Amino acid sequence: MSGQSTVFHLAGRTIAEMDQELLAFLKAKVNTFIKWDLVRFFHENPHTSDTAENIARYAGREATAIAAELADLAESGILVSHPLGNLPIYSLTGDARTLDLIARFVAACDDRQFRVAAIHYIIRSNKR
């Protein structure tokens, strides 16, 4: 094997064979499992609008675990945030191109090969 892009050879597919736009999306924006969960959650419940604490409750997580992840997703343009007093309220972006990428990403995750490759990518990148 040579180079980073051919390191993962999972279920017959190298990471180089993954949709490059989705791979870039994964690397830049959905680079943790919590973000992955949150992206899927907002895709499935697209008109959610709430605080980190309430979203944590919906997602079955600790608010402290997801507050920073939600802020990152807002920073990267997947979510938008607006203030409620001192608290940010998060909702899904209305940007059509980003929504399309999210829909493709979630659909791709139904494919086992893509999913396994993406999981390995996140595990490896978080170990570094």
Added chain:
Amino acid sequence: MNRVRTGIQGYDDMLGGGYLPQTANLVEGAPGTGKTTLGMQFIYNGVAQFDEPGLILTFEEFPQQYYSDAASFGWNFRALEQSGKLRVVLTSPEVSLSDLRQVGGRIETMAREVGARRVLVDSLSHFERLAPDPLALRESVYTFINALKREGLTLVLTRESTALLGDAGTGEGEEDIAFVVDSYTLMRYVEIESAVRKAMLVLKVRGSEHARDIRQFEVTGRGLEVQARFEGREGIMSGSPRRMAEAFDQAFVHK
């Protein structure tokens, strides 16, 4: 008088033709009686039969659950969302209340985008954790309801009662909320001859005549179907009705 029809046969008759426009209509019942189904049917029929788009504000169930529950009645909520006739919004009482107070808030914008005329709020019970004291609760709910009415919406608000059978008993705050709404429908389980049935009663419709009798209803594969009134029994809303003759006997003969 102009009416906002629910499209639920029998229920519209009970209401005197339907809800009055831009009113708040409370539907209260025990878990599983069909409050949310009634609300979803109100929203679905609004789009499908009366060309009136709608919003669902949910404080508990995920939108996915509504898509799935609606599909079991043959109502395709996903398709309605895609065609811009419906929005299912997962949020919390505190966020929605604050949002509605703002000019150009998210809910206001969404209502205008879809041209919403109807809204289901499921459920009002979640407001109770916002304000522990009855006066503050009433104030919050009053502001929330008025903000939605301001947008030209006709509201169905669900509220859970705790008792499965009969009178749940209402707290001070709950009674206060009943004063804030324009119509009040009760749904109850009723035990008759070892079988559990469902009963509904329209307690009030502000500014309109309405049926005073208690009707039996079922949730079928087509949604809620209101049937005939309970005949020859009394004490229906207590959960354990008696035949009129037994009641007469108990009231007069044995005393």
